[in-house]
Amino acid sequence: DTGVSQNPRHKITKRGQNVTFRCDPISEHNRLYWYRQTLGQGPEFLTYFQNEAQLEKSRLLSDRFSAERPKGSFSTLEIQRTEQGDSAMYLCASRGDTEAFFGQGTRLTVV
Amino acid sequence: EDQVTQSPEALRLQEGESSSLNCSYTVSGLRGLFWYRQDPGKGPEFLFTLYSAGEEKEKERLKATLTKKESFLHITAPKPEDSATYLCAVRQSVNTPLVFGKGTRLSVIA
Numbered sequence: 001d002t003g004v005s006q007n008p009r010h011k012i013t014k015r016g017q018n019v020t021f022r023c024d025p026i027s028e029h030n031r032l033y034w035y036r037q038t039l040g041q042g043p044e045f046l047t048y049f050q051n052e053a054q055l056e057k058s059r060l061l062s063d064r065f066s067a068e069r070p071k072g073s074f075s076t077l078e079i080q081r082t083e084q085g086d087s088a089m090y091l092c093a094s095r096g097d098t099e100a101f102f103g104q105g106t107r108l109t110v111v
Numbered sequence: 112e113d114q115v116t117q118s119p120e121a122l123r124l125q126e127g128e129s130s131s132l133n134c135s136y137t138v139s140g141l142r143g144l145f146w147y148r149q150d151p152g153k154g155p156e157f158l159f160t161l162y163s164a165g166e167e168k169e170k171e172r173l174k175a176t177l178t179k180k181e182s183f184l185h186i187t188a189p190k191p192e193d194s195a196t197y198l199c200a201v202r203q204s205v206n207t208p209l210v211f212g213k214g215t216r217l218s219v220i221a
Contacts (some may be wrong), residue, residue, distance in 0.1 A: 033208050042211030091154050102154035
């Protein structure tokens with residue numbers, strides 16, 4: 001499978017715990033995006049990497065959120081001290097010159 | 112201020128009943144309008160990209176069109192397997208992220 005891969009697919013965590021998600025983009029894509037999606041809404045942009053450089057961050061990305069893309073390959077999104085409002089689907093997308101292709105997402109539930 | 116507005120929010124069709132979904136956008140300097148299909152619990156699946164007014168793209172029972180202010184996704188003789196949420200997104204410049212609408216939830220009843 002040469003598509004965008006996200007792990008884990010599902011994560012249940014207790015409030016206050018830290019969680020980390022991983023995204024493996026399509027190998028030749030240099031652009032990588034993280035989005036968050038809640039029920040009944042479209043995906044909302046969180047942050048963008050071009051190669052290993054984080055070029056843009058949304059104001060939705062609070063100080064508890066951090067993302068990395070070491071060596072311009074896979075990316076991780078960490079949420080510290082999770083809150084119930086962080087419950088959502090976290091989507092990763094990668095892009096070459098034109099279209100963005102999405103992974104299957106990580107569903108986070110904070111209890 | 113909403114940049115992308117999709118209507119209707121939900122649409123229920125009988126199998127074979129053709130219809131259209133609307134996506135209105137207010138961004139200037141459009142560098143692409145994108146349609147995605149999303150099944151429950153899954154990531155969006157790319158369908159079409161449109162770049163300029165008058166452009167049309169087709170894939171099976173779906174046809175996307177673009178004007179200077181809106182895009183339509185026409186569904187001809189839909190089948191139950193076309194049931195999904197259809198998302199519209201726009202990009203304002205080469206490196207900016209996609210801005211999505213809330214989607215239209217389509218149900219096709221046999």
